[in-house]
Amino acid sequence: MGISYARRIAGVRPSAIRELLRLGDDPELISFGGGYPDPALFPMGELAEIYQKLLTPANARTLQYTESRGLVELRELIADRLTRNGTACGADDVLVIQGGQQGLDLTAKLVLDAGDVVITENPTFLGALIAFAPYEPQYAPVRIDDDGMDVDHLEEVLAANPGAKLLYTVPDFQNPAGVTLSLERRLRLIELANRHQLVVLEDTPYRDLRYEGSHLPTLKSLDTQGRVVHVGSFSKILAPGVRMGWAVAAPDVLEKLGLLKLAADTQSSTLNMAATAAYLGQYDVDQHVADGNVVYRHKRDLALATLDEVLPKSVRFTRPEGGLFTWLSFPDRFDATRFMQETLIPRAKVAYVPGATFFPLVQEPNHARLSYSGVPDDRLVDGLHRLADLLREELVE
Amino acid sequence: MGISYARRIAGVRPSAIRELLRLGDDPELISFGGGYPDPALFPMGELAEIYQKLLTPANARTLQYTESRGLVELRELIADRLTRNGTACGADDVLVIQGGQQGLDLTAKLVLDAGDVVITENPTFLGALIAFAPYEPQYAPVRIDDDGMDVDHLEEVLAANPGAKLLYTVPDFQNPAGVTLSLERRLRLIELANRHQLVVLEDTPYRDLRYEGSHLPTLKSLDTQGRVVHVGSFSKILAPGVRMGWAVAAPDVLEKLGLLKLAADTQSSTLNMAATAAYLGQYDVDQHVADGNVVYRHKRDLALATLDEVLPKSVRFTRPEGGLFTWLSFPDRFDATRFMQETLIPRAKVAYVPGATFFPLVQEPNHARLSYSGVPDDRLVDGLHRLADLLREELVE
Numbered sequence: 001m002g003i004s005y006a007r008r009i010a011g012v013r014p015s016a017i018r019e020l021l022r023l024g025d026d027p028e029l030i031s032f033g034g035g036y037p038d039p040a041l042f043p044m045g046e047l048a049e050i051y052q053k054l055l056t057p058a059n060a061r062t063l064q065y066t067e068s069r070g071l072v073e074l075r076e077l078i079a080d081r082l083t084r085n086g087t088a089c090g091a092d093d094v095l096v097i098q099g100g101q102q103g104l105d106l107t108a109k110l111v112l113d114a115g116d117v118v119i120t121e122n123p124t125f126l127g128a129l130i131a132f133a134p135y136e137p138q139y140a141p142v143r144i145d146d147d148g149m150d151v152d153h154l155e156e157v158l159a160a161n162p163g164a165k166l167l168y169t170v171p172d173f174q175n176p177a178g179v180t181l182s183l184e185r186r187l188r189l190i191e192l193a194n195r196h197q198l199v200v201l202e203d204t205p206y207r208d209l210r211y212e213g214s215h216l217p218t219l220k221s222l223d224t225q226g227r228v229v230h231v232g233s234f235s236k237i238l239a240p241g242v243r244m245g246w247a248v249a250a251p252d253v254l255e256k257l258g259l260l261k262l263a264a265d266t267q268s269s270t271l272n273m274a275a276t277a278a279y280l281g282q283y284d285v286d287q288h289v290a291d292g293n294v295v296y297r298h299k300r301d302l303a304l305a306t307l308d309e310v311l312p313k314s315v316r317f318t319r320p321e322g323g324l325f326t327w328l329s330f331p332d333r334f335d336a337t338r339f340m341q342e343t344l345i346p347r348a349k350v351a352y353v354p355g356a357t358f359f360p361l362v363q364e365p366n367h368a369r370l371s372y373s374g375v376p377d378d379r380l381v382d383g384l385h386r387l388a389d390l391l392r393e394e395l396v397e
Numbered sequence: 398m399g400i401s402y403a404r405r406i407a408g409v410r411p412s413a414i415r416e417l418l419r420l421g422d423d424p425e426l427i428s429f430g431g432g433y434p435d436p437a438l439f440p441m442g443e444l445a446e447i448y449q450k451l452l453t454p455a456n457a458r459t460l461q462y463t464e465s466r467g468l469v470e471l472r473e474l475i476a477d478r479l480t481r482n483g484t485a486c487g488a489d490d491v492l493v494i495q496g497g498q499q500g501l502d503l504t505a506k507l508v509l510d511a512g513d514v515v516i517t518e519n520p521t522f523l524g525a526l527i528a529f530a531p532y533e534p535q536y537a538p539v540r541i542d543d544d545g546m547d548v549d550h551l552e553e554v555l556a557a558n559p560g561a562k563l564l565y566t567v568p569d570f571q572n573p574a575g576v577t578l579s580l581e582r583r584l585r586l587i588e589l590a591n592r593h594q595l596v597v598l599e600d601t602p603y604r605d606l607r608y609e610g611s612h613l614p615t616l617k618s619l620d621t622q623g624r625v626v627h628v629g630s631f632s633k634i635l636a637p638g639v640r641m642g643w644a645v646a647a648p649d650v651l652e653k654l655g656l657l658k659l660a661a662d663t664q665s666s667t668l669n670m671a672a673t674a675a676y677l678g679q680y681d682v683d684q685h686v687a688d689g690n691v692v693y694r695h696k697r698d699l700a701l702a703t704l705d706e707v708l709p710k711s712v713r714f715t716r717p718e719g720g721l722f723t724w725l726s727f728p729d730r731f732d733a734t735r736f737m738q739e740t741l742i743p744r745a746k747v748a749y750v751p752g753a754t755f756f757p758l759v760q761e762p763n764h765a766r767l768s769y770s771g772v773p774d775d776r777l778v779d780g781l782h783r784l785a786d787l788l789r790e791e792l793v794e
Contacts, residue, residue, distance in 0.1 A: 003596055003624060003650060004562075006510045006532075039457035047460070048452035055445035060436035063444070063636035098495060098662040105661045109531055113403045130660045134506055135403075165401075199400055227400060239460035241667035253400060263527045264502045265495040269666055270638030 007114075007136070029345070030383035032352045035175065035324050036374040038299075041292045042239045043279065050278045054271065062274040068262040070096025071270065074277035078232075078246045081280070087221045087230065087248070095247045095258050096268050099240070100205050103231030103247045104131035106260045107201050108166070110253070112137050117164040119157060121149050123327075123358030123367070125175040125203065128168055139360035140164060146318065148174060148181030151188040158196050167198045171219060173206040173323025176358045176369035180321055183216050190222045200228045206323035208237050208289045211297035213321045226250030229257070234276060236324070237289050242272040296324070296373060299380065303372035306381050310388035312395050317370070324373040327355070331395065334366040339394060348386035404511075404533070426742070427780035429749045432572065432721050433771040435696075438689045439636045440676065447675045451668065459671040465659040467493025468667065471674035475629075475643045478677065484618045484627065484645070492644045492655050493665050496637070497602050500628030500644045501528035503657045504598050505563070507650070509534050514561040516554060518546050520724075520755030520764070522572045522600065525565050536757035537561060543715065545571065545578030548585040555593050564595045568616060570603040570720025573755045573766035577718055580613050587619045597625045603720035605634050605686045608694035610718045623647030626654070631673060633721070634686050639669040693721070693770060696777065700769035703778050707785035709792050714767075721770040724752070728792065731763040736791060745783035 054062045069075065075091040082089055097103050104127065112118070114136035120128065122141030140161045143150040149169060158164060169189070171181040181189070193200050202219040220230035226249070233245035247257055261267070279285065303326065307317055316329045330336060337354035344350050355367025372380060451459045466472065472488040479486055494500050501524065509515070511533035517525065519538030537558045540547040546566060555561060566586070568578040578586070590597050599616040617627035623646070630642035644654055658664070676682065700723065704714055713726045727733060734751035741747050752764025769777060 003508070003594075003647075005653065006506070006508055006513075034462070036462055039461050040454075042457055042460045044452055044454050044457065044460075048449060051448040051452060052445060055441055055448060057437075057441050060439055060441065063439045063441075063638035064436050065431070065433055065632075065637045101660075102662040109403070111400070111403055116403075127663070130656075134657065134660060197400075235462075239668075240462045241460035243662065243664070243666045250400075256402065259527075260531065263498075263531060264661065265499040265640065266524070267640070269640045269669055271636075272666055272669065 028349055030350045030375060030379050030386075032350070032370040032372065032375065032383065034374055035371050037236050037240065037324075038292070038295060038373055041295060043283070043288060046279060046283055047239075047275060050275050050282070051271075054274050054278065059274075062271050064270060066267060066270045066273075068267045069258050070094070070268060071273045071277055073281070074273045077277055077280040081285070082232075082248065085215070087218045089248050093248050093251070093254060095249075095254055095261060096273055097231070097245045097247050097261060098265065098268050099235055099243045100203060100231050100233035100245045101127055101131060102261070102264070103229070103245060104128050104168075104201065104203065106247070106257050106264065107199070107229050107231070108132045108135045108137075109260050110256055111166050111199050116166070117161045119154070119161070119164050119167040119198070120360055121169060121174060121177075122360065123176055123355060123364075124168065124360060125170055126357050128203070129360055132168075137166075141360050144174070144177055144179055146179055148179050148185060149189065151185045151192065154189065154192060158192060162196070164196060164198060166201060167193060168201045168203065169219070170203045170205070172204055172216070173209060173320050173325070175206070175323070176325055176353070176355065177327040178318045178320030178323055178325045180216065186216065186219060186222055190219060190224075190228075193227055194225050198227060202228050202230045204231065205233045205236055207232065209293060209296055209324065210322035211293055211300060220248055226253065229253060237285065237292070238276065238279065242269075242276060244268065244272055244276045293322075299372045299377075302377060302380060303370070303384065306384045310385055312388065312392050314395055315391060324371045326370050326372070328352070328368045328370055330366040330368070330391075332366055334395070336366060336368045340368070343390055343394065344387065348390055350383045350386050352387075425746055427747045427772060427776050427783075429747070429767040429769065429772065429780065431771055432768050434633050434637065434721075435689070435692060435770055438692060440680070440685060443676060443680055444636075444672060447672050447679070448668075451671050451675065456671075459668050461667060463664060463667045463670075465664045466655050467491070467665060468670045468674060470678070471670045472643075474674055474677040478682070479629075479645065482612070484615045486645050490645050490648070490651060492646075492651055492658060493670055494628070494642045494644050494658060495662065495665050496632055496640045497600060497628050497630035497642045498524055498528060499658070499661070500626070500642060501525050501565075501598065501600065503644070503654050503661065504596070504626050504628070505529045505532045505534075506657050507653055508563055508596050513563070514558045516551070516558070516561050516564040516595070517757055518566060518571060518574075519757065520573055520752060520761075521565065521757060522567055523754050525600070526757055529565075534563075538757050541571070541574055541576055543576055545576050545582055546586065548582045548589065551586065551589060555589060559593070561593060561595060563598060564590060565598045565600065566616070567600045567602070569601055569613070570606060570717050570722070572603070572720070573722055573750070573752065574724040575715045575717030575720055575722045576724075577613065583613065583616055583619055587616060587621075587625075590624055591622050595624060599625050599627045601628065602630045602633055604629065606690060606693055606721065607719035608690055608697060617645060623650065626650060634682065634689070635673065635676065639666075639673060641665065641669055641673045690719075696769045696774075699774060699777060700767070700781065703781045707782055709785065709789050711792055712788060721768045723767050723769070725749070725765045725767055727763040727765070727788075729763055731792070733763055733765045737765070740787055740791065741784065745780075745787055747780045747783050749784075
């Protein structure tokens with residue numbers, strides 16, 4: 001067959017994410033893999049009522065085409081909530097997107113030419129690397145620690161890559177490492193972005209899932225030059241299955257993103273937009289988030305306490321203040337992928353996400369991402385014990 | 398501000414489609430503009446019942462993440478229906494996409510490098526030009542007549558563009574012209590595609606809306622070399638607001654398209670996929686389509702009869718056997734855009750889509766696309782009379 005693909009997708013390969021999604025279907029497996037929210041928290045009754053009301057002949061417009069930018073009532077409610085939480089904006093500053101992932105694709109499409117340098121945390125969100133790959137960027141990863149991206153290292157990386165175009169970051173409860181960018185570093189990051197004329201792509205899927213401490217300002221709220229594209233999602237606070245997210249950016253940037261949204265898929269689902277707007281209008285989403293956070297906080301506390309108790313001392317892990325992940329670091333030269341495939345899954349039916357795929361350049365083998373959100377308490381404790389037992393065998397300290 | 402956009406989006410401009418979608422909100426306007434399905438045909442009661450059943454705690458997975466390719470039960474039902482209608486395929490040959498538009502974006506992303514030649518009908522679907530623009534192709538448009546793309550002209554165009562990469566076509570009830578590619582030409586098109594190693598993007602949003610004559614085989618069903626990417630949509634046969642479509646392609650092509658879907662937006666809405674599958678499983682969609690076609694056939698007959706009666710003889714129009722559009726051709730040098738803006742809207746509150754934007758290269762000014770699907774009978778007749786009255790003034794035959 002004579003089909004030749006574009007250069008741009010030559011490097012795009014079947015992905016770890018998709019393999020993991022498939023893996024998750026084995027009911028016996030204790031999977032710390034997916035970044036799934038807890039389905040018991042989905043507001044089922046409320047949504048059932050909302051869809052019931054929307055799906056009547058008088059509301060036929062909820063099944064019709066609508067404006068590509070998204071239903072204005074939803075954009076207003078999103079803007080109101082962001083403004084209430086410190087990121088001032090109006091309905092016209094908001095573009096409704098198909099989950100946060102579409103914000104990454106559209107922003108990359110907007111700013112990246114082949115060979116352009118993208119700065120990321122090291123490690124970074126795998127889905128971002130997948131979104132960016134078709135635009136053939138180069139990567140300049142920046143070290144992270146418990147306070148998120150190391151801005152001193154960022155300054156060095158920018159000096160070495162003066163033409164860098166885009167900085168991608170998950171400032172709150174980062175995927176995969178669970179760490180949060182400190183306020184001081186947020187200010188410094190914006191200052192560096194201004195000096196180097198970077199576009200900053202701020203991805204905030206876990207931002208609302210804070211279990212202790214106070215919310216820090218978004219990068220968008222600190223942005224004085226319209227360089228931040230702020231992306232958020234209802235996947236973790238409402239439900240992923242409605243595929244509902246938002247992008248907030250400066251007017252000219254948002255105009256272009258909206259056009260690329262139109263080009264990509266015409267619009268998001270009118271019905272799901274109307275339902276999300278109805279939910280935000282009729283219920284207290286902040287209370288809903290607070291209720292969910294009680295559950296997630298318990299999961300995190302249980303996971304960290306169990307890890308404290310059972311893990312060999314040579315294995316370190318992060319202590320996230322929110323979100324769904326902790327990041328395990330095994331001794332150097334430990335191969336977390338091989339250990340999972342050859343030992344952990346076959347002998348213990350336990351899985352995590354091996355850390356190697358989260359590194360844009362040099363794939364460090366000795367890490368794993370562990371999600372505590374989707375596993376019942378007893379299986380969570382059981383799974384971590386099994387992990388620790390096999391690790392102790394393997395590490396022979 | 399220092400944001401520079403990628404070269405690829407330099408040519409992307411605010412679009413006529415979006416302006417039209419906004420225009421459609423004026424309730425006084427008689428708009429023949431949008432290609433909207435009739436909302437009275439949406440299966441509201443059925444969908445209300447389906448969503449009600451899906452949104453129960455026992456079905457929480459309908460709000461959770463799922464496999465990027467789409468729910469297997471939906472892919473099976475789509476494959477069954479396509480197979481029943483002559484395009485043999487299985488669930489693994491189907492990718493669920495966010496309406497047909499996403500199929501155009503992903504296919505262009507898959508095969509186009511900047512400067513690659515795309516062959517289209519002349520005129521062609523504006524949404525395709527919008528989808529392709531970010532990939533910076535060149536266009537080689539091919540003449541059409543009442544039997545669709547003129548394959549003799551296609552052969553000439555291919556001789557002049559031997560490296561052409563992609564052929565985009567709407568073979569059934571084309572947008573904007575309403576014409577259908579004859580069987581003889583379908584066979585010849587595939588033969589030429591094989592000889593020139595083209596990827597054929599077959600876009601079939603209106604295929605099921607046939608009001609007379611027999612269905613012709615899809616290009617996909619005539620494809621012996623795996624070069625056809627077949628794209629379809631539930632927007633016109635179920636409802637656009639659920640954003641549900643499909644792509645069918647050879648295994649290696651579908652694998653790549655699936656990966657680009659994952660990169661673009663992770664997956665389509667689990668809830669809407671489950672609802673579409675439930676609809677297809679529990680109801681007779683072919684009967685639903687047949688019932689809708691009675692309504693649309695009536696609209697088409699009324700529109701064509703009225704045009705026959707009232708239009709000046711110097712204005713020609715196509716006689717589609719299905720779909721939503723007829724294509725008006727005014728005398729040479731008539732400016733359909735200016736006439737609409739300066740005369741038709743201000744004096745008669747009637748709108749169509751000026752034809753110029755549907756031409757990829759040379760924008761012929763003297764055409765208009767007229768959709769008869771979304772306008773009540775009395776307003777349809779009234780609107781066409783008003784159009785004809787003003788045309789008679791303008792044309793002074």
